[in-house]
Amino acid sequence: MSEPVEPAKRYLIRTFGCQMNEHDSERIAGLFEADGMTAATDVDDADVVVLNTCCIRENADNKLYGTLGHLKSVKDRRPGMEIVVSGCLAQKDQEGIRERAPYVDLVFGTHNVHQATELLHRSRAEGPLTEILAETVADDHELFPSAMPAHREHGHTAWVTIQIGCDNSCAFCIVPAVRGGEISRPFDRLVHEVADLAAAGVTEVTLLGQNVNSYGRDLTLAARQAGDDVRVRPLFADLLRAVGAVEGIRRVRYTSPHPKDLRPETIAAMAETAAVCEHLHLPVQSGSDRVLAAMHRGYTAERYLEKLAAARAEIVDLAVTTDIIVGFPGETDHDFEQTLALAAAAEYDSAYSFIYSPRAGTEAAELVDRYVPADVIAARFDRLKVVLERSALAKHRDRIGRVEEVVVEGPSRKDPSVLTGRTRQNKLVHFASAEPLRVGTFAEVEVTDAAPHFLRGRLLEVTASARHRTRIPVAAG
């Protein structure tokens, strides 16, 4: 008589935070699926629930512990359910997580993603486990999320991690502490990986890193130290050109660049490489030189605007977006007025504005005596929102009547009777289609209406079908 076959375990991953975290979640999903697990649709259906945390966003701790409290009640009903916490908060709080939530089965950090399955097996065999590597020790194949099996929601797009860590020291940011210094992935390996993705039908890649435009500086430095006659310099512009030249890749995006490292050769590569999208996300954070200096951002408002003007002069129809922090410790009314002035002058297509919230372990969090009162921050935030939305609406109205290339992303979340597509400038366009169009389809749409956060349009024609299979295994290059 044959042994009864145990049903495959089902996993659910909840991601809090940035694209790097979402990318890590895809890799964890890929590793779980390679281990025979299948995706669950909700917590009640899941044998393993992973909370992939972020300590960059506001209230990260509260959100994590609130969610863990809910999971505890599920686990009380179903003791076999396993709870895993990964990501930046795990890296930062380490044992503190299991001290506050002893029912958590496994905690692993940002440098352990490649071990997700192995650690889960160990926690089953050995009992609750916390495993946090202080820094990356694996070789390239294991080190970078892109070099591991991946499960992606949309098969036509892929994120490719080109670099991890950050060499900067922005006073508000915990990333250098939890992700370590910059390490760039080898150039040729990246290009091969993108070629493999294109062969599998991916048409759009987003190059990911904390400070993408310094990509490669460590590689050239290492080569020079090894005796090669090379100039120490970033290789990001070269990478944009090489990835943009891969056959089948029609759109290349990247996030995030640092304004101080935005070099003329990157602007030139964007302008001259047809596949690189006309979208620049350039986080300014503040318009006050005093605040920018306190943040250690390494540029002034004037220098930032000069770089923006240089990019707009060279890249035709460039959309520009940004991040702005309101209420950094010590921000005065005058500082804030300068942020409003910069936001108006920069004429952003859209912006993410954040209310400053302290992250334990950062320099800014120590400036307790300079915290700005919450009501003052809230009023400033509302004033900034008005300026940003006015600018976004003006930019979007300028596009009415234009024909835009969009890639279909699926039914609109708010109105499933229409489709949503994304333009090269990263704008969402909602439009009706008599035929169902597969995610990843390229189409031409005439823009008919505009709002601050989206466009509406009329489908003119489908220009290319989606090429990807539904599920794409990502192989290391």
Ligand code: SF4
């Ligand atoms: S550049 Fe600054 S904000 Fe960005 S990851 Fe590095 S330290 Fe954080």
